[in-house]
Amino acid sequence: MIAAAPFSANAQEFTLKMQSSDSAGVPNFELEQDWAKRVGVMTGGRVEVEMLPVNSIVEHAETQDAIAAGILDGHITDTSYFSGKDPAFGLIANPVGAWSAPSEMLRFVEYGGGKELMNSLLNPRGLQFIGAVTPGLEAFVSSVPLDGVADLKGLKMRAPEGMVQQVFAAAGASPVNIPQSEVFTSLDKKVIDAADATVFSTNQAMGLHDIAKHPVYPGFHSMPMLEVSVNKTKWDSMPADLQAILEMSIRDLAHDMDARLAMKDMEAVAAARKDGGVTIHNWSAEERAKFRQIATSQWEKVAARSEDAQRVYDTLVKYLTAQGMI
Numbered sequence: 001m002i003a004a005a006p007f008s009a010n011a012q013e014f015t016l017k018m019q020s021s022d023s024a025g026v027p028n029f030e031l032e033q034d035w036a037k038r039v040g041v042m043t044g045g046r047v048e049v050e051m052l053p054v055n056s057i058v059e060h061a062e063t064q065d066a067i068a069a070g071i072l073d074g075h076i077t078d079t080s081y082f083s084g085k086d087p088a089f090g091l092i093a094n095p096v097g098a099w100s101a102p103s104e105m106l107r108f109v110e111y112g113g114g115k116e117l118m119n120s121l122l123n124p125r126g127l128q129f130i131g132a133v134t135p136g137l138e139a140f141v142s143s144v145p146l147d148g149v150a151d152l153k154g155l156k157m158r159a160p161e162g163m164v165q166q167v168f169a170a171a172g173a174s175p176v177n178i179p180q181s182e183v184f185t186s187l188d189k190k191v192i193d194a195a196d197a198t199v200f201s202t203n204q205a206m207g208l209h210d211i212a213k214h215p216v217y218p219g220f221h222s223m224p225m226l227e228v229s230v231n232k233t234k235w236d237s238m239p240a241d242l243q244a245i246l247e248m249s250i251r252d253l254a255h256d257m258d259a260r261l262a263m264k265d266m267e268a269v270a271a272a273r274k275d276g277g278v279t280i281h282n283w284s285a286e287e288r289a290k291f292r293q294i295a296t297s298q299w300e301k302v303a304a305r306s307e308d309a310q311r312v313y314d315t316l317v318k319y320l321t322a323q324g325m326i
Contacts (some may be wrong), residue, residue, distance in 0.1 A: 007092050013046045014238060016230060021060050025055040028135055030262060032076055037255040051076075056150035058080060067203060067231050071149075072307055073229035076133070080120075083162075088121055088308035092225065096167045098296030099223045100173030101287055102134050102258045109225070110251075113318040118227065130190035130228045131250030133257045134264070135199060137223045140216035141208045147289035149294065158183055168196075169293045178322035183277040187212050196222060199261065201268035209278050212273065216281045217247070217269060220288050228253070236256055292326055 001240035018036070022029040029051075058066045064076040064082050082091030088090075092114065099105045107250075108114045109132045118129035145151065153172035159165045165175045178186050186192045188211050197203050200217050209215055228250050235243065272278040296317065303313035320326045 005217050012048055014048070014234070014242070014260060015049065016048055016073040016234075017052065017057075017058055018074040018230075019052045019054070019058070019063050019072050019075060021054050021063075021081065021226070026259060028257065029053055029096070029265065031253065031257050034256070038252070039246065042249060043242060047242060047246070056057045060177060062124075064125060064127065065231065068230060072231075073234055074228070076226055076228050078224050079227045080224065082285055086121065086308050087302050087305040088117075088312045090163060091309050091316070092117060092312045093122075093227075094224050095165070095295070095299055096163050096221055096229060097292040097315065098320065098325075099289075100218065100220070100285075102136055102223065102254070105131065105134060105223060105225060106254055108316070109321055112313040117315055118229075120311070121308055123227055123232060126232050127229045129228060130231040130235075130246055131254065133226045133228065133250065133254040135226070136222055136258060136261050137219045138196065138198055138289075139200035139265070140194065140219065140221065141183070141187070141197050141203055142214045142216065142281075143190075143212040144193050144246065145214050145281065146216055147281055148283060149290045153203055155194055156192045158186060158192050158197075160196065162299060164196055166298045166301070167221070171291065171294045172304065174322045184208060184211070196273045199265055199321050201264040204268040204272060209272055214281060215272075215278065216283060217265070218282065220283045220291055290315045291325070292320075296326060 020029055020032050022032065034049050036051040039047050039049045057072055060077065061081045061149065063072060063077055066072040069075060079093035083093070084262040103217065115129060115131070123130050123159050140146070149171055157166050157168065157173050157175050158178040159175035161177050165177065166208045168175045176192065178192065183195045183197055184207060187195060187208065194212070200215065203209060203215065232287060269280060271278065299313050300315070303310045317326065
């Protein structure tokens, strides 16, 4: 009887040098590193992913060109960084007010036309979109109670330039552009009453809730899409089984990022409630819908700036309408 040959890993076929928009050591990047290791296991060693932190090879806003040129093989990054190339990227990356949970955005990407839109934007630029992930819905910091759209009127708040400021101004707030590093001081000195900052757990860690005791959680406004894309020529050279494994691995990463970061937020929320002094406000579905309707009017303005932005707008609004979300 001839003994069976011992199992041996398949020979490496592809190396993907990927750059993230996240810094080394932050939770997002650690999850991306875990994903890179899993790809090696899932493909039996046929694909090796080298995961690099932000600015390792090129600046964060230059990765798209670097991938097309073959300097990088891929990236995990906020798609809105490329809105200067076409406003369509900013609109699909973060349509302010559209999503109330990661699952809503991920459904749009996978089943509502988002994936096809991304590839229609990226393929001509030499990239292939594999899938999307997100760190989740950002919370909202406030030193005054906010329970709905009416409470935004006249609100002095920090918001980054671009669509976020545009939408909040349309909702009646008075947004100003203040760097993230100055949010604490500005709230403390009452220069502003509220701020679009980041997720609840990070806001808590920065001490923002010590001086702004009326956070809105879950947030109602901003949730960035992080795209996972690779060089199209390299993608096209991969056999179908490896392509399928990579696509499924991104769905797993999306679940992992959602679950792990949501746990951090929930722990921070529980701690804030236990410590007392903080009142957490959760907007109703009706108030979220009102804010989304205001945001839609600003999406229209972005859509008018390019043909691709109009296509993103049309697909997004069609999807949200069919889902009963607007």
